[in-house]
Amino acid sequence: MKKAIIFFGIALLTLSGIALVAQSKIEIPLRFDRYYTYDEVNQALVALNKAYPKLTKLELVGHSDEGREIWSITVNNPDTGSEQDKPGVYVDGNIHGNEVQASEVCLYFLNYILTEYGKLDRVTQTVDRSVIYCIPTVNVDGRYHWFADANSSGSGRGLRIPKDDDRDGLVDEDPAEDLDADGFITQMRIRDTLGDFKTDPKDARLMVRVEKGEKGEFRQLGIEGIDNDNDGRVNEDEPGFIDPNRNFPYNWQPNYVQNGAGSYPLEGKGLKAIADYLYARKNILVAWAFHNSGGMILRGPTSKTAQEYDRRDIEVFDYLGKHSEKMIPGYNYLISWKDLYTTWGDFGDFTDDVVGSFTLVGELFQSNTESYRADTTKPAALDERSTERIKFNDYLTNGAMYSNWKPYKHPLYGNIEIGGWSKFNSRLPQPFMLMDLVHRNAMAIFVSAFNLPQISLDVFEQEKIGDNLYRIKVRLSNSKAVSSITYQSVRIKIHPMDYLKLDGKNIKVIAGGPVTDLFRNEANYKQYKPEIQFFQIPSYGQVEYQFLISGKGKVKLLYHSEKATDRVKEIEL
Numbered sequence: 001m002k003k004a005i006i007f008f009g010i011a012l013l014t015l016s017g018i019a020l021v022a023q024s025k026i027e028i029p030l031r032f033d034r035y036y037t038y039d040e041v042n043q044a045l046v047a048l049n050k051a052y053p054k055l056t057k058l059e060l061v062g063h064s065d066e067g068r069e070i071w072s073i074t075v076n077n078p079d080t081g082s083e084q085d086k087p088g089v090y091v092d093g094n095i096h097g098n099e100v101q102a103s104e105v106c107l108y109f110l111n112y113i114l115t116e117y118g119k120l121d122r123v124t125q126t127v128d129r130s131v132i133y134c135i136p137t138v139n140v141d142g143r144y145h146w147f148a149d150a151n152s153s154g155s156g157r158g159l160r161i162p163k164d165d166d167r168d169g170l171v172d173e174d175p176a177e178d179l180d181a182d183g184f185i186t187q188m189r190i191r192d193t194l195g196d197f198k199t200d201p202k203d204a205r206l207m208v209r210v211e212k213g214e215k216g217e218f219r220q221l222g223i224e225g226i227d228n229d230n231d232g233r234v235n236e237d238e239p240g241f242i243d244p245n246r247n248f249p250y251n252w253q254p255n256y257v258q259n260g261a262g263s264y265p266l267e268g269k270g271l272k273a274i275a276d277y278l279y280a281r282k283n284i285l286v287a288w289a290f291h292n293s294g295g296m297i298l299r300g301p302t303s304k305t306a307q308e309y310d311r312r313d314i315e316v317f318d319y320l321g322k323h324s325e326k327m328i329p330g331y332n333y334l335i336s337w338k339d340l341y342t343t344w345g346d347f348g349d350f351t352d353d354v355v356g357s358f359t360l361v362g363e364l365f366q367s368n369t370e371s372y373r374a375d376t377t378k379p380a381a382l383d384e385r386s387t388e389r390i391k392f393n394d395y396l397t398n399g400a401m402y403s404n405w406k407p408y409k410h411p412l413y414g415n416i417e418i419g420g421w422s423k424f425n426s427r428l429p430q431p432f433m434l435m436d437l438v439h440r441n442a443m444a445i446f447v448s449a450f451n452l453p454q455i456s457l458d459v460f461e462q463e464k465i466g467d468n469l470y471r472i473k474v475r476l477s478n479s480k481a482v483s484s485i486t487y488q489s490v491r492i493k494i495h496p497m498d499y500l501k502l503d504g505k506n507i508k509v510i511a512g513g514p515v516t517d518l519f520r521n522e523a524n525y526k527q528y529k530p531e532i533q534f535f536q537i538p539s540y541g542q543v544e545y546q547f548l549i550s551g552k553g554k555v556k557l558l559y560h561s562e563k564a565t566d567r568v569k570e571i572e573l
């Protein structure tokens with residue numbers, strides 16, 4: 001006992017960020033008043049699987065570039081059908097190594113649907129008729145290092161594939177360094193009357209830009225570090241760096257067009273394993289990928305040159321996006337290329353245009369919720385933001401978010417100062433705010449699972465119109481907001497459309513096609529193979545088909561969809 005306390009004390013001293021990270025064994029229900037490290041995310045998945053062995057399947061997706069395991073969990077009730085027969089929602093997070101609360105959203109969603117299963121009807125029904133695929137941490141090396149090493153809130157985003165960023169023939173030779181050993185990579189500054197910055201009159205810890213012609217006080221020297229390779233530049237070649245979210249094999253562009261792209265699409269063992277995992281699961285119809293920050297729900301396309309989606313797909317996106325906006329106050333539902341910026345080789349393009357899903361990207365957290373303000377309905381003015389945040393740091397975290405400036409003797413710059421914001425600031429919530437964030441975002445995922453297509457197949461008219469000649473009318477209707485497949489995947493022909501097939505030993509389908517006039521029994525008959533009809537079933541919509549059948553006896557009607565659950569019906573003529 002005593003030993004443990006001493007160890008804990010040392011850990012606190014050596015890495016002040018550790019207080020925000022889980023310390024004890026992971027138990028169900030999971031806790032969301034702290035962040036889980038990479039190892040603890042895996043322990044959480046094991047614990048969920050152990051607590052719900054029937055409903056969950058734990059699977060090794062592959063290994064990262066540094067050899068860490070990438071795990072997925074599948075939630076499916078085997079009593080209500082096999083995985084691939086049900087429409088699927090895929091959820092992932094933390095593709096950018098520093099965007100850690102994204103994994104917590106995934107874990108919370110899993111924890112929520114599993115613990116509420118059998119208690120809340122909406123949850124039970126949704127779990128029973130859908131399948132959930134979840135990879136809580138995509139960039140496992142990134143998450144590991146973000147917690148284990150000193151970092152800033154924005155560092156450690158990329159894949160850990162050794163790259164020569166400055167093309168000097170050396171690889172990863174000049175990383176940032178935690179020179180003052182406070183556990184964070186903060187900022188360096190030097191006193192300089194020719195510098196562009198001065199002390200902020202509102203708070204002496206902060207700096208503001210000098211006015212034109214005004215004497216300066218400080219020159220900013222960038223993030224903490226030294227010139228490791230004596231090339232005259234500081235921190236110019238950090239470990240790795242490929243932006244995993246610019247390296248998917250759809251609309252991919254090389255690095256000179258898309259900053260962060262790898263040498264070729266899907267470079268990186270982990271990324272390739274995840275792409276294979278997704279491609280093998282053709283039933284994925286909605287995909288969520290969580291990032292930080294800004295408070296956005298984004299849909300594609302991610303470039304202008306990719307055509308805008310079919311209006312029937314937009315209807316589905318809008319339904320999910322506009323609900324999300326109301327469920328997560330402050331977040332905005334936006335179109336990636338148009339409202340944000342163009343990206344190439346984006347994950348969402350891969351899932352929309354190769355896997356065939358409706359992809360939504362959740363950009364978690366808004367820094368203006370780090371508030372010190374009576375009226376939070378209006379954000380602070382731009383020039384008040386950092387003074388407000390430092391008051392949030394003082395009064396809500398008692399200084400945990402900010403390192404005060406300290407003198408340091410730098411081998412290149414001489415007498416400098418080191419200080420500034422810790423990595424637990426501006427991009428992710430303090431633990432006390434985490435619960436609200438994960439719950440609201442997980443409920444947005446839930447709405448998309450709840451709205452996966454629910455198709456019913458009815459023969460609503462059957463008439464004898466001649467000797468051994470029958471006319472039947474069939475209706476397929478969808479009682480949910482998500483269409484049976486995306487119109488985009490039909491347009492770009494990535495997988496078979498839904499079909500209805502009529503079969504019977506002693507029958508022959510003479511004619512068949514979509515109903516054009518229900519009351520006059522008119523249809524647009526298909527010229528060849530009338531016994532099989534191809535279509536998609538829209539959001540809250542239906543399709544109706546009319547068939548003329550000769551013969552007698554049993555007719556089997558089969559509705560098949562890559563995404564939605566198949567339906568079978570038998571009638572007797």
Ligand SMILES: [Ca+2]
Nearest residue numbers: 164166170237
């Ligand atoms: Ca280099």
Ligand SMILES: [Ca+2]
Nearest residue numbers: 178182184186
């Ligand atoms: Ca430091």
Ligand SMILES: [Ca+2]
Nearest residue numbers: 174227229233
């Ligand atoms: Ca250097």
Ligand SMILES: [Ca+2]
Nearest residue numbers: 175225226235
């Ligand atoms: Ca360095």
Ligand SMILES: [Zn+2]
Nearest residue numbers: 096099291292
């Ligand atoms: Zn991101």
